Amino acid sequence: MRFFLLFNLSLFCLYFKGQNNINCVNMAPVCTSTGLTFQANMGIPDASISDTGNNYGCLQATPNPSWYYLQISQSGNLLMTLSAAQDIDFVMWGPFSNLTNAIANCNSYSAADIVPNLPNGCGGFGSTCTQQGCSYSASNIETPSIDNAIAGEVYVLLVTNYANVVQNISLVQSGGTGGTNCNILNPCSMTYINASISSCDNLTGTYGISGVVEFSNPPNFGTLVVKNCSGDSVIFNPPFTSPLNYNINNILYSGNQNCSITSYFTDDNVCSLSTNSFIEPSCPDSCLVTILTVNASICNGDSLFIGGAYQTSAGNYVDSLYSAFGCDSIISTVLTINNSSSGIDVQIACDSLTWIDGVTYTTSNNSATHILTNTAGCDSVITLNLTINNSEINIEVVNVCDSFNWNGTTYTTSGQFVDTLQTSSGCDSIVTLNLEVSNNVNYVDTIFVCDSLEINGVNYTSSFDYTDTLQTIDGCDSIVSLNINVNYSELVNNIDTICSYELPYEWNGFVFDTAGLQILTLNTLNGCDSNINYSLYTIECDDQIFSINIPNIFTPNGDGENDVFEITGTHFDIVEFYIYNRWNSLLFFTDRNIGWKGRNMAGGLVSDGTYFYIIKIKKYEDHNKSNFTFESYKGSLMLLTNN
Numbered sequence: 001m002r003f004f005l006l007f008n009l010s011l012f013c014l015y016f017k018g019q020n021n022i023n024c025v026n027m028a029p030v031c032t033s034t035g036l037t038f039q040a041n042m043g044i045p046d047a048s049i050s051d052t053g054n055n056y057g058c059l060q061a062t063p064n065p066s067w068y069y070l071q072i073s074q075s076g077n078l079l080m081t082l083s084a085a086q087d088i089d090f091v092m093w094g095p096f097s098n099l100t101n102a103i104a105n106c107n108s109y110s111a112a113d114i115v116p117n118l119p120n121g122c123g124g125f126g127s128t129c130t131q132q133g134c135s136y137s138a139s140n141i142e143t144p145s146i147d148n149a150i151a152g153e154v155y156v157l158l159v160t161n162y163a164n165v166v167q168n169i170s171l172v173q174s175g176g177t178g179g180t181n182c183n184i185l186n187p188c189s190m191t192y193i194n195a196s197i198s199s200c201d202n203l204t205g206t207y208g209i210s211g212v213v214e215f216s217n218p219p220n221f222g223t224l225v226v227k228n229c230s231g232d233s234v235i236f237n238p239p240f241t242s243p244l245n246y247n248i249n250n251i252l253y254s255g256n257q258n259c260s261i262t263s264y265f266t267d268d269n270v271c272s273l274s275t276n277s278f279i280e281p282s283c284p285d286s287c288l289v290t291i292l293t294v295n296a297s298i299c300n301g302d303s304l305f306i307g308g309a310y311q312t313s314a315g316n317y318v319d320s321l322y323s324a325f326g327c328d329s330i331i332s333t334v335l336t337i338n339n340s341s342s343g344i345d346v347q348i349a350c351d352s353l354t355w356i357d358g359v360t361y362t363t364s365n366n367s368a369t370h371i372l373t374n375t376a377g378c379d380s381v382i383t384l385n386l387t388i389n390n391s392e393i394n395i396e397v398v399n400v401c402d403s404f405n406w407n408g409t410t411y412t413t414s415g416q417f418v419d420t421l422q423t424s425s426g427c428d429s430i431v432t433l434n435l436e437v438s439n440n441v442n443y444v445d446t447i448f449v450c451d452s453l454e455i456n457g458v459n460y461t462s463s464f465d466y467t468d469t470l471q472t473i474d475g476c477d478s479i480v481s482l483n484i485n486v487n488y489s490e491l492v493n494n495i496d497t498i499c500s501y502e503l504p505y506e507w508n509g510f511v512f513d514t515a516g517l518q519i520l521t522l523n524t525l526n527g528c529d530s531n532i533n534y535s536l537y538t539i540e541c542d543d544q545i546f547s548i549n550i551p552n553i554f555t556p557n558g559d560g561e562n563d564v565f566e567i568t569g570t571h572f573d574i575v576e577f578y579i580y581n582r583w584n585s586l587l588f589f590t591d592r593n594i595g596w597k598g599r600n601m602a603g604g605l606v607s608d609g610t611y612f613y614i615i616k617i618k619k620y621e622d623h624n625k626s627n628f629t630f631e632s633y634k635g636s637l638m639l640l641t642n643n
Contacts, residue, residue, distance in 0.1 A: 076177030086163030094155030222267025566595025
């Protein structure tokens with residue numbers, strides 16, 4: 001980070017002393033193990049001006065540049081320290097495969113070529129870098145570093161003298177297990193090469209070249225190539241020791257009139273040297289006796305023309321031919337007789353098989369044949385042994401109730417279903433299920449009966465639930481569930497006393513012309529018989545006296561005495577009559593002159609205790625009942641059954 005930067009242009013001057021590596025083409029070698037100290041000058045144009053095509057990464061300014069390259073000789077981490085009296089900066093590119101590649105890319109180094117700072121954001125005020133490829137800090141000490149450098153790689157290092165003063169800058173390796181090649185400090189030099197050309201070999205029609213190559217400071221990597229003008233060459237691998245003898249043999253004449261031998265290192269192709277030119281020797285074709293051994297084979301029954309005749313037996317046969325130059329060419333043919341073969345192809349198939357002969361067979365067959373070629377190139381007769389197994393088609397018709405499980409699937413509706421199984425022979429067994437599903441019937445109802453009900457010889461006198469299982473016309477279950485409520489008939493004794501002049505007398509729809517006992521049959525609220533012994537008495541009345549009697553206790557225990565809570569008196573009729581329990585539940589209602597027998601609305605006998613009544617009557621004012629008023633009465637009564 002730059003805090004301030006002062007330039008006094010009027011005092012700015014150029015100071016350049018013996019420094020050639022101010023652009024990337026002229027970069028100088030550096031060895032980190034021996035270190036480097038150089039005098040950095042001032043007033044040298046920025047690298048971004050002299051080499052405009054490079055990407056300089058974090059460097060916002062590149063004054064007074066010094067370019068170096070280093071080559072990795074030992075793999076590992078490499079930590080370097082740059083130091084000076086005042087502010088310096090650096091940027092590093094790489095890796096490159098070799099120096100030639102590094103120089104070739106000069107003035108086109110991209111951002112991707114810059115060695116990244118790791119971890120991201122390190123340096124400056126951030127964390128310490130494990131790898132640092134660029135720094136633009138205000139420090140006079142910088143730490144270029146490479147993580148996991150690989151032997152043979154080349155890196156380019158640009159050091160800038162930001163302070164713009166003449167000062168010494170030093171570089172040393174301060175850590176890491178990696179190392180750099182110090183041989184590059186002394187560049188490779190190819191000093192001598194010669195070539196000695198042999199005469200033609202009349203037997204082969206070729207010639208050879210031999211010689212010596214001398215050099216100094218060879219590279220540690222790559223290869224040494226010695227090559228002639230026709231491309232014939234010999235290659236040597238490192239380490240390279242001078243002098244080095246070479247031989248290039250079996251060179252065919254190409255008619256080159258200006259040929260030379262060139263020697264060069266692939267890792268430093270600048271380090272090369274060529275001989276003076278020479279004329280290739282002209283080697284005419286030589287008359288050679290060519291002896292050629294040929295292996296041949298035929299199938300039994302065939303023949304081959306060799307040895308001057310058609311041969312059908314195995315053996316060695318010799319033929320002599322002549323080249324265009326009249327030289328012998330002897331061919332020795334080793335003849336082998338190969339046999340035809342046969343075999344049986346056993347096949348088992350379902351329904352049909354298309355065989356190698358292209359025919360589709362639908363029945364078993366053991367006579368069809370087909371001819372192929374065996375590995376020896378002879379006929380291979382194949383006989384088919386075919387067994388055809390047929391697929392099966394079956395239909396199942398099933399009638400069930402509710403559901404049916406078929407081959408692991410449960411079906412609840414009627415329909416046609418298809419499944420594919422396998423027969424014992426492995427063929428398809430297609431089964432079609434025609435399924436008819438009938439449903440079981442559940443019938444639920446509530447019925448009411450009077451007094452008792454006989455079912456299957458059993459007489460029931462109280463309410464109960466009844467269940468029976470029958471069968472539908474489809475043979476499925478028909479389950480009948482009945483909630484049977486038994487209601488009871490009633491026998492009521494009712495006595496009324498009226499004045500004789502009240503005859504004829506009307507009571508609950510019945511009209512009585514005379515006094516006496518009348519047997520009446522009505523229906524209860526539950527539809528059962530209500531038998532009433534109605535006794536009507538008359539008296540002679542001198543005046544019209546209204547009277548009403550409401551008991552406060554009754555005992556419905558079936559002893560014939562006080563079994564009914566009834567309202568008695570003269571000159572009135574009951575209009576509304578209610579009985580409630582202590583929870584305000586209605587137990588009894590009537591709009592007639594009848595009493596309560598201590599039963600609830602369902603006909604069941606209630607328990608002992610206190611109950612409440614509300615009674616509304618029509619009170620008559622004359623004998624003809626033409627004048628009347630309404631009166632209401634409320635109160636409680638005690639019901640006891642153990643008295």
